Amino acid sequence: MTDIPTLERTLIGAVAAAADEAALEAVRVSALGKKGSVSELLKTLGAMTPEERREKGPLINGLRDRVNAAIAERKAKLEEKALAARLAAERVDVTLPLQEGPQTRGRIHPISQVIDELTAIFADMGFSIAEGPDIETDFYNFTALNFPAGHPARDMHDTFFLPPDDNGERKVLRTHTSPVQIRTMLGQKPPIRVIIPGRTYRCDSDQTHTPMFHQVEGLVIDKSSHIGHLKWILEEFCKAFFEVDQVKMRFRPSFFPFTEPSAEVDIQCSRKGGEIRFGEGDDWLEILGCGMVHPNVLRNCGLDPDAYQGFAWGMGIDRIAMLKYGMPDLRPFFEADVRWLSHYGFRPLDLPTLAGGLSS
Numbered sequence: 001m002t003d004i005p006t007l008e009r010t011l012i013g014a015v016a017a018a019a020d021e022a023a024l025e026a027v028r029v030s031a032l033g034k035k036g037s038v039s040e041l042l043k044t045l046g047a048m049t050p051e052e053r054r055e056k057g058p059l060i061n062g063l064r065d066r067v068n069a070a071i072a073e074r075k076a077k078l079e080e081k082a083l084a085a086r087l088a089a090e091r092v093d094v095t096l097p098l099q100e101g102p103q104t105r106g107r108i109h110p111i112s113q114v115i116d117e118l119t120a121i122f123a124d125m126g127f128s129i130a131e132g133p134d135i136e137t138d139f140y141n142f143t144a145l146n147f148p149a150g151h152p153a154r155d156m157h158d159t160f161f162l163p164p165d166d167n168g169e170r171k172v173l174r175t176h177t178s179p180v181q182i183r184t185m186l187g188q189k190p191p192i193r194v195i196i197p198g199r200t201y202r203c204d205s206d207q208t209h210t211p212m213f214h215q216v217e218g219l220v221i222d223k224s225s226h227i228g229h230l231k232w233i234l235e236e237f238c239k240a241f242f243e244v245d246q247v248k249m250r251f252r253p254s255f256f257p258f259t260e261p262s263a264e265v266d267i268q269c270s271r272k273g274g275e276i277r278f279g280e281g282d283d284w285l286e287i288l289g290c291g292m293v294h295p296n297v298l299r300n301c302g303l304d305p306d307a308y309q310g311f312a313w314g315m316g317i318d319r320i321a322m323l324k325y326g327m328p329d330l331r332p333f334f335e336a337d338v339r340w341l342s343h344y345g346f347r348p349l350d351l352p353t354l355a356g357g358l359s360s
Helices: 004-017 021-032 037-047 050-089 110-124 179-187 227-241 295-300 317-325 338-344
Strands: 192-201 212-222 249-256 259-270 283-293 309-316
Touching: 004 021, 004 037, 004 050, 021 037, 021 050, 037 050, 110 192, 110 212, 110 227, 110 317, 179 192, 179 212, 179 295, 212 227, 212 317, 227 249, 227 259, 227 283, 227 309, 249 283, 259 309, 283 295, 283 317, 309 317
Parallel strands: none
Antiparallel strands: 192 212, 212 309, 249 259, 259 283, 283 309
C-alpha cells in the first residue's frame, strides 16, 4: 500500500503549484483520472478483506475527498485571478464618447436632411410634393413660363443644351424646377398647393454656385389666394426652418418672367462675430424670390386668369442649408468627402419633425 500521507502531500503540493487551469487539470487527471494515483488506490479496495477495507477505505476515500476539495479551491482562485486580469485588460473608460453601432454610423447628407425638413414644414401647411424630369423641353422650361425669345436664360452660356434629336429639337437640363409647375397645372385642376424640390442645372461654378444644385419651389393656384397668403406662408416657413420664435421679412420689387408682381425676399439677421443669426440684428439677407403667377403662364396652362390666380416662390436648398448649418463653401456638397459628411451629416434615425425638432 502506497504511503497515503506522502501521496497526499505530493498531490496537494502539485495542486497549489498549478499556475493556470490547464496545469490544474493535468494534476486532476494524474490523481483522479481513470489511471490516476488515487483512482488506482480506490481499485485496490475490491481485493481487500473486509477487515482491510474497513481500515484502508476511509483513508483512501478521505484522500480522494481532500484532493477534490483542494482542486476546487485552487480552480476558484485561478478563475478569480483570470477574471481580475481580464477586467484590467478590458477596462472601459466611461468618460469616452459612446461608439456608434453599424446601424447609426452612416450620415444623412445635409441636402437630404434639408429636403426632409422642408417636406415636414410644408406638409403641415397642407402642401403635397410634385416632381418632374431633369431633362426638359423648351416649352416647359422657357416658353410656357413666359420667357421671351432672346432671354439670357436661353443662351448657351447660362443653360446646358443637349444635341438636337431626330426632330431637330434641343432639349435642356432644366434651369429651375418651375417646369414642374407647368406640368402640375396642365395635369391637375385647381385648387393646387404643391412644393417642388429637385435638381437644377446652370453653367456656373464658384464658391456659392455649382453647375448642378437644388431648388425648392412652391405653387398655390385657386380662386381667392393673394399676396397676403404668400407672405404668411413664407414667414411661417422661415420661423420653422430656422427654428426661431419670430422673424422680420421685407419684400423688394423685382422681375421674373413668370410672376407679376414679383419680389425678392430678405430676412432679418445678425452678422456679429462672423456668425449669421436669424430673428435678431439689424442686417438683411436675401433668401428667395416670389410673386403672383403671371396671367400668361395661367393661359399657357389652359387656366382662365380672370377666374384663377395664385402665387409661387423659389429658393436654393443648398443655399438655405449653408445658412442654417454654417457651411462656408457650396462645392464640398458634391465632392463625396466622407470626412466632410461625418462632420456636417445627420444621424439616419433622427428624422425631422415639427413635434420632435427639425435638426435634433
